[in-house]
Amino acid sequence: MVDQISEDRRLAALCKSMSKLWNAVDVVDLPGEISPEKLLECRKTLFGRFYTNPALNYNAFQTLMRKSWKTENFTCATLESGFYSFSFQSETEAQRVLHTGPWSFSGHLLILRQCEPDTPEFSYDFSYCDFWVKFIGLPYGRVSYAVIEELASKLGAVVEVKLEARGNSAYKVGKARVRLTLANPLKTGVLVNLENRKIWVEFKYERLPYYCYSCGRIGHYATKCAEIPYGESGLEQNLPARCGDWLRAEVKELSPYGKIFYGQQELSPEEVEVVPETPLSPEIDTEQN
Structure with a gap:
């Protein structure tokens, strides 16, 4: 429900922004369902983004991922700097990699997301x-x-x-x-x-x-x-x-x-004086107390 409300608000903002630049003929309906073959291809695909954007050696990155993931059966494509797609030969391997993380390269966190058939690649949430x-x-x-x-x-x-x-x-x-x-x-x-x-x-x-x-x-x-x-x-x-x-x-x-x-570490006298019996409630304004 929250996502639907957010989508409706963005659509309304788009309509207001576009104003007279578009009309009803600019709306495209895509009939029919996604083919089973395409759905399987999506299930075998993961998107990965580094939480930070490191300057990395692409060949070294692929080599380490193959070793860490214990498989040679995937291809990696760069979508933009720090953002990749990984296509595996089987859905089982893709799911194993997805669920045995988190993964990193040279200390940089690589966040993986399952490819979803109706989600644009730039719409995935990599904030968690x-x-x-x-x-x-x-x-x-x-x-x-x-x-x-x-x-x-x-x-x-x-x-x-x-x-x-x-x-x-x-x-x-x-x-x-x-x-x-x-x-x-x-x-x-x-x-x-x-x-x-x-x-x-x-x-x-x-x-x-x-x-x-x-x-x-x-x-x-x-x-x-x-x-x-x-x-x-x-x-x-x-x-x-x-x-x-x-x-x-x-x-x-x-x-x-x-x-x-x-009791494995001694407190200084200054620390003893300021230690409260219980943690302060988040609602308490410490500047007024």
């Missing part, structure tokens, strides 16, 4: 990407599909939830595939209220491309951050930043926030 997120610190007794889904919902739309055994034991850990809006900073974790205590649960992201340690957003380094100038980030002086390598799933250690919460 699905990432697998692990939840560290959740007690064994609380690991369930419902709990993982609730935690994951704090990050974005939940696409899929998995419970995985750790080693050969019955102990399971949870992770979720979450649709992240790329304009938002990565979240580190959440405070969880249990019946008799509070715990800190950390988010760790699989296959993260490069991101900013200052603002926490994907797509640039702290040296290029527009929100927090590098000279003000403290990174030059090796001071702690908002984010760090500990957001990556491969890094096993807790974040500085987790270390503080679980």
